[in-house]
Each structure stands twice: as structure tokens, then as C-alpha cells.
Amino acid sequence: MLHFLWDSIPLQTVLIFLFVFLLIADYMKNRNPKNFPPTPFRLPFLGHIYLIDFKDPPAIVEKLSKRYGDIFGVQMGNMKFVMVNGIRLVKEVLVNQGDKFLARPDIPIDEEVFSRTGLISSTGHLWKAQRRFTLSTLRNFGLGKRSLEERIQEECRYLTDAFRDEQGKPFNPQPKATNAVSNVICSLIFGNRFEYHDEDFQSLLKLIHDTTVLHGAITSQLYNNFPSIMKYLPGAHQTIFKNWKLLKNFMQEQINKHKEDWNPSESRDYIDSYLLEISKDHDSGTFQEEHLTACTLDLIVAGTETTSSTLRWALLFMVTHPEIQARVQAEIDAVIGQARPPALEDRNNLHYTNAVIHEVQRKGNVIPFNVPRMATEDAYVDGYYIPKGTIIMANLTSLLFDKNEWENPDTFNPEHFLKDGKFWKNEYFQPFSMGKRACLGELLARSELFLFFTSLLQKFTFQAPPDTTLSLKPLLGIAMAPQPYKICAVPR
Numbered sequence: 001m002l003h004f005l006w007d008s009i010p011l012q013t014v015l016i017f018l019f020v021f022l023l024i025a026d027y028m029k030n031r032n033p034k035n036f037p038p039t040p041f042r043l044p045f046l047g048h049i050y051l052i053d054f055k056d057p058p059a060i061v062e063k064l065s066k067r068y069g070d071i072f073g074v075q076m077g078n079m080k081f082v083m084v085n086g087i088r089l090v091k092e093v094l095v096n097q098g099d100k101f102l103a104r105p106d107i108p109i110d111e112e113v114f115s116r117t118g119l120i121s122s123t124g125h126l127w128k129a130q131r132r133f134t135l136s137t138l139r140n141f142g143l144g145k146r147s148l149e150e151r152i153q154e155e156c157r158y159l160t161d162a163f164r165d166e167q168g169k170p171f172n173p174q175p176k177a178t179n180a181v182s183n184v185i186c187s188l189i190f191g192n193r194f195e196y197h198d199e200d201f202q203s204l205l206k207l208i209h210d211t212t213v214l215h216g217a218i219t220s221q222l223y224n225n226f227p228s229i230m231k232y233l234p235g236a237h238q239t240i241f242k243n244w245k246l247l248k249n250f251m252q253e254q255i256n257k258h259k260e261d262w263n264p265s266e267s268r269d270y271i272d273s274y275l276l277e278i279s280k281d282h283d284s285g286t287f288q289e290e291h292l293t294a295c296t297l298d299l300i301v302a303g304t305e306t307t308s309s310t311l312r313w314a315l316l317f318m319v320t321h322p323e324i325q326a327r328v329q330a331e332i333d334a335v336i337g338q339a340r341p342p343a344l345e346d347r348n349n350l351h352y353t354n355a356v357i358h359e360v361q362r363k364g365n366v367i368p369f370n371v372p373r374m375a376t377e378d379a380y381v382d383g384y385y386i387p388k389g390t391i392i393m394a395n396l397t398s399l400l401f402d403k404n405e406w407e408n409p410d411t412f413n414p415e416h417f418l419k420d421g422k423f424w425k426n427e428y429f430q431p432f433s434m435g436k437r438a439c440l441g442e443l444l445a446r447s448e449l450f451l452f453f454t455s456l457l458q459k460f461t462f463q464a465p466p467d468t469t470l471s472l473k474p475l476l477g478i479a480m481a482p483q484p485y486k487i488c489a490v491p492r
């Protein structure tokens with residue numbers, strides 16, 4: 001009987017029925033709860049992927065924020081995002097209600113790479129313990145102390161020597177600048193720096209750079225939305241997985257070397273201190289070698305690309321604004337002179353230079369949408385309902401480029417940070433984010449940027465190679481870096 005009924009229904013009808021069923025299931029699963037922030041029409045199964053302009057992925061949000069204002073929802077595959085704009089709401093989610101948004105989302109690529117360990121991708125108790133330990137250990141090794149300042153000054157000397165070796169001819173400053181920046185964090189983690197001509201370390205840095213750029217690739221985005229399909233397809237995500245394995249192997253080697261001559265009573269660096277913590281951590285599992293690998297890798301990745309990109313933006317802006325460069329040099333000559341290296345104390349007297357560095361960070365906008373957060377409980381923001389598990393993107397760009405706050409946000413102008421000739425810090429300047437999960441390396445990054453920048457401008461004038469125009473268009477990746485370029489460092 002049943003068999004007969006089945007035979008009498010044409011295949012077409014079955015397919016249509018199945019399709020309608022899936023459509024309804026998709027709708028039920030993905031429909032927004034009551035009071036959810038405004039969300040554009042979503043396609044069944046695909047969400048808002050149709051809105052992406054594959055030639056210019058950030059353009060989608062541009063369009064949406066124009067239409068929907070300061071808070072709106074977007075869905076990509078299985079992930080629901082809420083974008084938050086403007087100082088009032090960004091502060092609301094990162095500070096006032098910060099405790100509800102301290103987690104990181106389950107982003108498929110990160111999960112595959114870090115399995116939610118380390119500093120950047122971990123959440124809850126594990127995150128809190130790693131962060132607390134890391135901050136106090138970095139402090140012990142001189143973060144905010146004189147010894148670290150000397151370490152950076154020493155690296156500034158290596159970098160200026162290396163730039164001088166280029167004899168004013170056009171060169172790409174990226175490899176050396178990145179190596180210098182990375183050495184500061186490496187000396188805290190491993191207790192040693194790497195020579196700029198060390199090919200193994202150079203290829204490691206290039207691997208980190210290439211991999212972070214790949215995170216912005218279309219196939220990586222597709223993997224995040226449809227991991228179960230993309231897993232079987234080629235693309236940037238496969239290279240990312242391969243590269244992170246290599247990076248982890250490098251870290252594991254460094255850790256093994258430390259274990260060979262480890263002396264529990266005398267910590268030389270971050271790895272030694274972490275090994276001690278592992279030996280004290282009997283059964284909680286919070287401090288394990290796997291987590292140590294992830295933490296060290298996170299510190300290098302978070303600390304290298306961001307700071308190096310900012311430094312390269314700084315050189316680029318000096319080349320494109322020679323009159324600003326000349327004023328910085330005049331101020332350095334008047335306050336420091338040529339005889340001694342710049343010190344952090346000089347920051348209080350270098351108002352113009354300090355304003356320039358802040359303007360580089362503002363206009364460089366290296367982490368435009370912050371690092372994604374996730375709601376750990378249901379919340380209300382600006383009257384909208386944000387269910388637990390929603391991904392929150394705080395648009396830092398909307399602060400750094402606020403039209404009402406900055407005189408001319410799209411122009412590079414140090415006057416944005418000056419009042420009556422004195423350096424003046426603006427509340428809208430938040431490139432390191434805000435609240436309890438803001439950048440862990442802010443102090444280190446700001447010390448590095450100041451010392452590297454002033455040391456370089458003390459010794460060189462930067463110029464574009466003859467007959468070249470340098471592009472200010474950013475490269476998309478985890479961090480917004482300038483396009484690779486060549487410049488001339490002319491000794492002063």
C-alpha cells in the first residue's frame with residue numbers, strides 16, 4: 001500500500017517538498033530573535049554572502065552601516081555577527097558591559113589552528129590564567145622598567161646600522177624592521193635576538209607575514225562559513241594549516257632547547273617561567289606545554305605584524321609628507337641632539353613627534369574592526385537583544401575616523417593630537433581597543449614605536465626612490481599593512 005503511494009508521487013513533487021522543508025528548517029534555525037539589531041534580507045542557506053563584493057570585501061559593511069546606523073546584524077553561513085559603531089556603543093560593549101563580551105568566538109580557522117588555547121583565542125578561566133601569568137611575567141622581565149628600554153635601544157642601534165648599510169639606495173625596509181620589532185619580543189620570550197641575516201629566522205618571519213595575509217583571502221572566509229565543505233577543497237585555508245604547523249614546530253624546538261638546560265631557581269625568560277608554572281601545576285591542566293607553545297606563538301604573532309606594520313606606515317607617511325618629517329627631525333635635534341640615543345623620557349618633551357606617532361596609528365588603523373568577541377550571556381545593547389553566542393565586532397575605525405571628532409579624519413595631520421603646541425590625547429584614539437581584554441602588549445608596542453621611530457628619524461631622512469609614487473592603499477590581512485614598498489634612507 002505504502003509502496004504504491006510512493007510510486008504514484010512524481011519525483012518532482014518529492015524534490016519540491018524536500019526543498020520547501022529545508023527552506024522552512026533554514027528559516028526556523030536562522031531567524032532572528034525578537035529585538036535583534038536590524039539585519040538585511042538574508043538568502044536561504046547562504047545568509048548575507050551575496051552582499052560581499054569579492055573584489056573589496058570590507059565594502060559590504062560600509063554599505064550596511066550607511067543604511068542601518070550604529071548597530072546591525074549580519075549572517076555568514078552559520079555565524080551571526082553584530083557590528084557596533086561609534087564611541088558610545090563601542091564603549092558600552094567593551095567597557096560598561098565588557099564582562100559579557102570577554103570571550104572569543106568559535107571561528108573555524110582559528111579553532112583548527114589553536115584549538116582555543118593560548119592568549120588570543122582562549123576563553124574563560126584558561127584565558128584569564130594565561131593573561132594574568134603573561135602580564136606579570138613580562139613585567140618581571142622589564143615591561144615598564146628600565147631594562148626593557150635598554151633592550152629596545154640596543155635593537156634601535158642594530159636597525160639604524162642596518163639601514164645605513166643600504167647607503168641611501170632604494171630598499172624594502174620590511175624584513176629588517178620586522179626582524180627588529182620581533183627581536184624585542186623574542187628576547188623577552190627566548191632570551192635572545194636573531195641577526196637580520198639569519199635566514200632561518202627571516203623565513204620564519206616571512207611565514208608569519210604570509211600566513212596572516214592569507215587569513216584575509218576569500219577561500220579562508222569561505223572556510224569559516226562552510227568548513228565541512230571547504231575542508232575537502234584546496235585554497236588559502238590549506239596553506240594556513242600547513243604554515244601554522246611549521247610555526248608550532250619552530251616554537252616546540254625553542255621550548256625543547258630551554259628544557260635541556262633549564263634551572264628552576266633562575267628564570268632567564270618567559271619560557272623558563274612558564275616551565276616553572278607547568279611544574280607547579282599538578283592537575284588543573286591550566287599550564288601545559290601545549291598552552292606554552294600557543295602563548296609564545298600568540299605573543300610573537302600579535303606583537304610582530306601589528307607593530308611592524310605601524311612602523312612601516314610611519315616611514316611611508318614621512319616620505320609622503322616631507323614637511324612633517326622635517327618638523328619631527330627639527331624637534332629631535334632640539335630636544336635630543338645627535339650625540340645620544342632617544343629615551344622614553346624624551347616623550348614628554350617631543351610633543352610634535354609624539355603627535356605624529358599617534359596620527360600614524362590613527363590613520364594606519366592597523367586592526368580596523370578589533371579582534372572578534374563573543375557574548376557569553378544574553379545582553380541588551382542600545383535596547384537591542386544580543387543572545388549568548390553572538391559574535392561582536394567593535395568597529396575601531398568608527399572611533400579613529402569619527403567625522404564629528406577629528407577635524408579631517410581622512411587626512412594625515414598631526415594637529416589632530418596637538419593643542420596649543422602640546423601633545424593632547426583624544427578619547428577616540430583606541431587602536432589597542434578598550435576594557436579587560438584590550439591589547440596585552442600596548443605598553444610594549446608604544447615604547448617600541450616611540451624608540452624605533454625617533455632613532456630612525458634622528459639618523460635618516462626618508463625619501464621615495466626617484467620617479468616613484470608610493471601607494472597608501474592598505475593590504476588586507478589580520479593587520480592592515482601598507483603595500484610592500486622601497487624607500488631611500490639618506491643619512492643625515
Ligand code: HEM
Nearest residue numbers: 119120302303306307367371432433437438439440441445
Ligand atoms: C601597534 C601595535 C599593536 C596594536 C595596534 C595592537 C592591537 C590589538 C588589538 C586591537 C587587540 C584586540 C583587543 C580586544 O579584543 O579588545 C590586541 C590583542 C592582543 N595583543 Fe596587541 N596590538 C599591538 C601590539 C602588540 C604587541 C607588541 C604585543 C606583544 C606583547 C601584543 C599582544 C597582544 C595579545 C597577546 C592580544 C590578545 C589579548 C587577549 O585576547 O587577551 N600586541 N592587540
Ligand SMILES: *[C@@H]1O[C@H](CO)[C@@H](O)[C@H](O)[C@H]1NC(C)=O
Nearest residue numbers: 061062065083395397398401
Ligand atoms: C566602521 O566605521 C567606518 C568609519 O565610520 C565606516 O566607514 C565603516 O562602514 C564601519 N564599518 C562597519 C563594519 O560598520
